[in-house]
Amino acid sequence: MAVLRASLGHVPEIEHIGSTALAIESKDVVDVLVGVEPEQHDSAITRLRQAGYQLDGIRRTAEGERHSWLARMVDQQRVTVVHVVDLAGAEWRRRTRFRDALRADRALLEAYVALKREIARSTDDWSEYTARKADFVQRIVAS
Numbered sequence: 001m002a003v004l005r006a007s008l009g010h011v012p013e014i015e016h017i018g019s020t021a022l023a024i025e026s027k028d029v030v031d032v033l034v035g036v037e038p039e040q041h042d043s044a045i046t047r048l049r050q051a052g053y054q055l056d057g058i059r060r061t062a063e064g065e066r067h068s069w070l071a072r073m074v075d076q077q078r079v080t081v082v083h084v085v086d087l088a089g090a091e092w093r094r095r096t097r098f099r100d101a102l103r104a105d106r107a108l109l110e111a112y113v114a115l116k117r118e119i120a121r122s123t124d125d126w127s128e129y130t131a132r133k134a135d136f137v138q139r140i141v142a143s
Helices: 002-008 037-052 090-104 106-122 126-142
Strands: 014-018 030-036 053-058 066-072 079-087
Touching: 002 037, 002 090, 002 106, 030 037, 030 090, 037 066, 037 079, 066 090, 066 106, 066 126, 079 090, 090 126, 106 126
Parallel strands: 030 079
Antiparallel strands: 014 030, 053 066, 066 079
């Protein structure tokens, strides 16, 4: 986190999310959520790219907020994915709510691990893997 903070300069919030934040089986990719004010979004992307992160994607959320993600690669493998979103925006709340719900409920966490195992056995495709987890994630963040 210190390296990210140094790369970004002043960033209001950085949160560790994803499976590694939950200390469960994972694909050894660290997911990090960076919350910025909307006017800081482009600057954050530029600074991360200058620090060696590769821009993986940009989208608009259902609420019209920007969500960009960048990857740090080692030997052509993702090792870190940084999600840049609006601080306290809907995407920020969804991602932290999901992590916090799994931390708080062991049975829910175990169900998520079982789902991840099942999906991982049948695909190596990152997009498919993410898409097949979407319904589970949506149910948690909607509750």
